[in-house]
Amino acid sequence: xxxxxxxxxxxxxxxxxxxxxxxxxxxxxxxxxxxxxxxxxxxxxxxxxxxxxxxxxxxxxxxxxxxxxxxxxxxxxxxxxxxxxxxxxxxxxxxxxxxxxxxxxxxxxxxxxxxxxxxxxxxxxxxxxxxxxxxxxxxxxxxxxxxxxxxxxxxxxxxxxxxxxxxxxxxxxxxxxxxxxxxxxxxxxxxxxxxxxxxxxxxxxxxxxxxxxxxxxxxxxxxxxxxxxxxxxxxxxxxxxxxxxxxxxxxxxxxxxx
Amino acid sequence: xxxxxxxxxxxxxxxxxxxxxxxxxxxxxxxxxxxxxxxxxxxxxxxxxxxxxxxxxxxxxxxxxxxxxxxxxxxxxxxxxxxxxxxxxxxxxxxxxxxxxxxxxxxxxxxxxxxxxxxxxxxxxxxxxxxxxxxxxxxxxxxxxxxxxxxxxxxxxxxxxxxxxxxxxxxxxxxxxxxxxxxxxxxxxxxxxxxxxxxxxxxxxxxxxxxxxxxxxxxxxxxxxxxxxxxxxxxxxxxxxxxxxxxxxxxxxxxxxxxxxxxxxxxxxxxxxxxxxxxxxxxxxxxxxxxxxxxxxxxxxx
Numbered sequence: 330x331x332x333x334x335x336x337x338x339x340x341x342x343x344x345x346x347x348x349x350x351x352x353x354x355x356x357x358x359x360x361x362x363x364x365x366x367x368x369x370x371x372x373x374x375x376x377x378x379x380x381x382x383x384x385x386x387x388x389x390x391x392x393x394x395x396x397x398x399x400x401x402x403x404x405x406x407x408x409x410x411x412x413x414x415x416x417x418x419x420x421x422x423x424x425x426x427x428x429x430x431x432x433x434x435x436x437x438x439x440x441x442x443x444x445x446x447x448x449x450x451x452x453x454x455x456x457x458x459x460x461x462x463x464x465x466x467x468x469x470x471x472x473x474x475x476x477x478x479x480x481x482x483x484x485x486x487x488x489x490x491x492x493x494x495x496x497x498x499x500x501x502x503x504x505x506x507x508x509x510x511x512x513x514x515x516x517x518x519x520x521x522x523x524x525x526x527x528x529x530x531x532x533x534x535x536x537x538x539x540x541x542x543x544x545x546x547x548x549x550x551x552x553x554x555x556x557x558x559x560x561x562x563x564x565x566x567x568x569x570x571x572x573x574x575x576x577x578x579x580x581x582x583x584x585x586x587x
Numbered sequence: 588x589x590x591x592x593x594x595x596x597x598x599x600x601x602x603x604x605x606x607x608x609x610x611x612x613x614x615x616x617x618x619x620x621x622x623x624x625x626x627x628x629x630x631x632x633x634x635x636x637x638x639x640x641x642x643x644x645x646x647x648x649x650x651x652x653x654x655x656x657x658x659x660x661x662x663x664x665x666x667x668x669x670x671x672x673x674x675x676x677x678x679x680x681x682x683x684x685x686x687x688x689x690x691x692x693x694x695x696x697x698x699x700x701x702x703x704x705x706x707x708x709x710x711x712x713x714x715x716x717x718x719x720x721x722x723x724x725x726x727x728x729x730x731x732x733x734x735x736x737x738x739x740x741x742x743x744x745x746x747x748x749x750x751x752x753x754x755x756x757x758x759x760x761x762x763x764x765x766x767x768x769x770x771x772x773x774x775x776x777x778x779x780x781x782x783x784x785x786x787x788x789x790x791x792x793x794x795x796x797x798x799x800x801x802x803x804x805x806x807x808x809x810x811x812x813x814x815x816x817x818x819x820x821x822x823x824x825x826x827x828x829x830x831x832x833x834x835x836x837x838x839x840x841x842x843x844x845x846x847x848x849x850x851x852x853x854x855x856x857x858x859x860x861x862x863x864x865x866x867x868x869x870x871x872x873x874x875x876x877x878x879x880x881x882x883x884x885x886x887x888x889x
Contacts, residue, residue: 336689340678347677414674419732422637423690424662584639586671 333425334433341437345403352403353444356395360449363391364456367519372460377521381552384460388453389546390518393480395445397513397541400438400481401505404488407434409501412492412586421584431489431575438485443477450549465549472557473548479564480541486571493575493582512538517546522554537567588651589614590664590740590771591636596645598631598795605631607795608645613740618762618772620786620803622779622876628795629775630670633744636773637667649740663691666738668746670775672725673732674717680704680728681713684735691736703731706761723754730758734765741765743774747781759785783807783872791879799879803872808844810878811870815840815848818864819857827854836863844870 345352364387367375372383411417420430450465457465467473487509495501516538522530533539534555544560547553553560591613598606606628613619621629634640636647638658647654649661675683681700688696704710707727717725726746733741743762747755759781766772776782782789782803789806791799799806814831817838825838829851832839842851848867852858 332692332694333690336686336694339689340686343682344677410676414676415669415671416673416675418639418669419673419675419687420690421639422662422665422667423687424659424692425690426659586673 331429333423334429337420337425337430337433338436341403341407341434342440344407345437345441352399352441353448356399356445357448357452360391360395360445361452364388364453368453369456369460375520376524381550382457382461384453384457385465385550386521386546387519388450388457388465389549390542391453392446392449392549393476393542393545394513394518395449396442396477396480396545397484397538398442398509399445400435400442400484401488401491401509403438403441404434404485405492405495405501406488407437408489408492409495409498412584415586417584418586427576427579430579431486431572434489435482435485435575438488439478439481442481442484446477446545467549468551469548471548473545475561476541476545476548476564479568480545483541483564483567483571486568486575489575490571490578493578512536516542517554518542537563540564541567589648590650591619591773592646592648592651593632593636594646596632596635596647597643598628598635598640599643605795606635606642609792609795609797611790611797611800613771613773614788615771616766616769617787618766618774618785620782620789621773621775621792622782622789622872623775623792624880627792629792630744631795632792633667633742633773633775636742637665638662663736664739665742666733666736666740667742668729668733668744670744670748672717672722672729676716676718679714679716680709680720683717683728684731687732688735693736696735699735699737700731703734707731723750726750726754726758730761739770741770741772743772743776745775745777747776747778755781779873779876780871789872791876793880793883798883799875807870807872807875810875812844813842813870814868815842815851816864816866816868817855817857817862819861820863821861823855823857823861825855827851 364384368384368387375383377383377386408417454465491501491504515533516536517533522533522539525533540555540560540563543553543555544557544564547557589612593612594610596606596609597604609628609632621632623629631640635642636649636654638654649664652660654661678686684700685696688700701710704713707730709724709727709731712720712724717728720728730746747758750758755778762772762785774782774786786803788801789803790797799810819836819838822836825833829840829842830838831841840851842848
């Protein structure tokens with residue numbers, strides 16, 4: 330395999346491991362609080378379809394939310410901090426292709442996002458065991474792994490595109506606050522879209538994040554608000570689109586320091 | 588085949604022409620100085636060689652290969668020291684150099700990295716982060732980064748900006764050693780005295796154009812005049828316009844490059860028995876540089 334790609338991938342992993350509190354411990358704390366407040370305390374008052382306990386419904390949603398946020402954060406903050414310190418120029422000047430940069434950075438996002446999803450699952454399973462007295466088993470492990478990888482790649486690539494497009498930290502956080510956060514919260518993390526008014530169900534199904542969140546939920550629980558084949562196809566389509574977008578952003582965007 | 592060949596290079600930013608048809612080359616194992624005031628187009632030219640910027644038109648070849656057509660090949664031949672210090676906040680010195688090696692296809696490069704760290708007096712600082720290094724150490728780290736993959740062409744974009752005199756001397760000595768090893772070097776610097784000592788050839792760039800190009804000594808000769816001071820045994824009548832000052836039997840003349848000292852003495856009817864002392868002050872690269880810029884700006888005003 331190519332040394333430039335491996336080195337860049339290794340650098341991405343080492344980078345987030347150096348700030349473990351920010352990259353893994355903080356998501357762990359927020360997942361813990363979400364599970365405690367929504368899953369354990371309010372869970373008994375929320376109904377979801379298929380007779381699934383609300384805590385079990387919430388766990389895969391939080392896993393995907395953590396995965397998407399962290400995959401996005403990993404690549405975008407890596408690029409933005411490199412733009413700030415100037416070492417992004419080193420990567421441009423070195424014999425590394427744009428494809429290698431995209432794969433290394435988005436796979437870095439998959440690893441960090443996957444780690445956060447795993448931590449969320451472990452904490453959630455512990456709560457689930459304490460509440461239900463049984464282990465939260467994984468219904469479809471391969472589907473779960475597929476959605477972890479594809480979700481991490483897509484959001485890693487979105488992070489790359491936004492970071493190359495952004496000229497300031499403000500623009501980066503604006504994307505997180507005004508695009509990513511609303512779509513995540515309205516993408517079926519906390520509620521089943523089937524409990525919504527039919528009109529809002531249609532609106533919710535236009536949200537692409539719904540398919541990733543429910544795809545992963547199907548992998549864990551075997552239930553989903555959307556057809557799993559549709560979710561798989563749309564996620565592949567999303568991957569292709571954002572691969573193209575991130576490649577375009579690298580070709581058109583600047584590697585020069587802020 | 589020249590390590591670097593640039594022909595009619597142009598770079599526009601919108602309607603602004605930053606580089607207007609620059610042509611020069613860097614020959615094997617030579618130090619070439621690209622000199623010019625701030626904003627002349629030096630860094631833009633270097634950015635195009637490294638593919639950080641795309642040329643609007645013209646040709647840039649590294650060892651005969653166009654940088655736009657096979658950038659992976661050309662990038663492997665080049666080491667670059669950027670003008671501004673790069674931080675790399677998360678990693679220590681040794682990690683930075685390991686990553687840099689890996690980018691260039693060398694995964695296990697400890698021997699070379701330790702050699703460079705020792706050579707540049709950074710070995711004992713190898714576990715420090717960049718922010719913990721002094722300004723001089725940061726500069727040396729940048730040079731080590733540029734050399735980890737043993738490049739054949741080194742681009743030094745003002746590598747000694749803000750560096751104290753003794754460190755500058757050490758760095759230039761190191762650059763001379765690299766030249767002896769056969770590395771070709773393109774250098775930009777504002778320290779013209781040092782460029783004069785180091786560079787085999789120079790190009791003076793202003794407003795995106797090369798205004799003078801050639802052997803360093805030829806440039807000095809072509810664009811400066813010598814000052815000759817004569818102390819004679821007795822006063823003599825002097826009618827030449829070359830005379831700029833006289834105090835008793837002490838005379839000062841400005842002699843154009845084409846005129847020999849012998850011709851001056853003949854013109855003055857002075858023979859060797861009349862000379863008590865003669866001092867010749869040759870022109871410097873700095874004078875040549877200022878002369879070129881002055882001529883250029885006078886031409887621009889016309």
